[in-house]
Amino acid sequence: MPTYYDTEVTSRLMLGTAQYPSPAILAEAFKRSGAGIATVSVRREAGGERAGQAFWDMIGDLGVHVLPNTAGCHSVREAVTTAQMARELFDTNWVKLEVIGHADTLQPDPFGLVEAARILTDDGFQVFPYCTEDLVLCERLVEAGCRVLMPWGAPIGTGLGLNNIYGLRSLRAHFPDLPLVIDAGLGVPSQAAHAMELGYDAVLLNTAVAKAGDPAAMAEGFARALEAGRLGYEADPMEPRDMAAPSTPVLGRAFT
Amino acid sequence: MKITVNGTAQETAAETLDALLIEQGYGEAKVATAVNETFVPAALRPEQRLNEGDRVEIVAPRQGG
Numbered sequence: 001m002p003t004y005y006d007t008e009v010t011s012r013l014m015l016g017t018a019q020y021p022s023p024a025i026l027a028e029a030f031k032r033s034g035a036g037i038a039t040v041s042v043r044r045e046a047g048g049e050r051a052g053q054a055f056w057d058m059i060g061d062l063g064v065h066v067l068p069n070t071a072g073c074h075s076v077r078e079a080v081t082t083a084q085m086a087r088e089l090f091d092t093n094w095v096k097l098e099v100i101g102h103a104d105t106l107q108p109d110p111f112g113l114v115e116a117a118r119i120l121t122d123d124g125f126q127v128f129p130y131c132t133e134d135l136v137l138c139e140r141l142v143e144a145g146c147r148v149l150m151p152w153g154a155p156i157g158t159g160l161g162l163n164n165i166y167g168l169r170s171l172r173a174h175f176p177d178l179p180l181v182i183d184a185g186l187g188v189p190s191q192a193a194h195a196m197e198l199g200y201d202a203v204l205l206n207t208a209v210a211k212a213g214d215p216a217a218m219a220e221g222f223a224r225a226l227e228a229g230r231l232g233y234e235a236d237p238m239e240p241r242d243m244a245a246p247s248t249p250v251l252g253r254a255f256t
Numbered sequence: 257m258k259i260t261v262n263g264t265a266q267e268t269a270a271e272t273l274d275a276l277l278i279e280q281g282y283g284e285a286k287v288a289t290a291v292n293e294t295f296v297p298a299a300l301r302p303e304q305r306l307n308e309g310d311r312v313e314i315v316a317p318r319q320g321g
Contacts, residue, residue, distance in 0.1 A: 016320060016321030020319075039321055042315040045315060048285075069321070071320055077293050081313075089287075089288045
């Protein structure tokens with residue numbers, strides 16, 4: 001099972017906590033999938049609102065690791081300050097670092113991402129960077145202190161799956177020992193199985209589960225796909241080939 | 257004194273961040289704070305003096321992806 005910054009997690013599924021029809025369905029999705037990490041955020045709260053405490057209590061009941069994000073931050077300054085506020089609220093050094101560079105695609109700003117990762121690592125954070133599959137960017141993130149990488153499969157919330165198989169394969173080959181997590185863009189379980197077959201360590205989902213007609217069933221579907229894909233990866237798959245090769249013995253065929 | 261709290265312009269009599277949180281009803285709420293985009297840890301709120309035009313952010317745990 002994957003180990004992030006010396007913490008082993010008993011699941012290959014990280015699950016977001018946003019957009020569910022109800023808190024009960026959210027909890028059921030975690031229960032049925034066995035997801036080991038919940039991503040969370042910080043948002044403005046009004047005086048007397050107390051919504052944060054209620055959410056905090058609910059997350060505590062899930063019994064999973066908590067990974068705060070810096071979602072929506074478009075500058076290094078915003079991301080660093082958000083991470084610092086999240087660390088105090090959630091009492092963890094983990095942060096899913098998002099520095100968004102493009103409003104339409106929610107594509108990471110690679111330059112800001114590396115700068116923020118360096119600042120946060122120096123400040124004692126353990127950074128999970130939401131990045132692209134660009135090899136040079138990922139090298140810079142590792143140099144900045146990141147010990148896990150979270151490339152997108154496709155833009156956040158699209159459900160398009162793994163858009164750049166070659167790039168993701170290259171990244172896996174380039175960092176054979178680093179935990180690699182597909183963060184964002186998955187829509188259906190087969191895409192998660194494919195990520196596992198590429199040798200990825202985990203996937204992070206939110207919209208695909210929360211916006212499914214039956215979120216808890218979809219969460220379980222993803223969990224099973226992750227298990228199937230990982231088993232396939234570990235079982236050393238056959239090499240594809242262009243020409244047909246009979247699987248039934250040729251020798252002894254009738255009429256020859 | 258005019259300041260901005262969570263994006264809304266407000267008039268406050270509070271001289272410190274700690275006093276502002278009490279004035280606005282946060283009490284013992286689970287919140288984190290920043291002033292002018294710089295994080296202010298909970299322990300330093302009593303020392304964090306507010307000035308005209310300060311931009312205060314008060315956030316709490318929420319759902320996220």
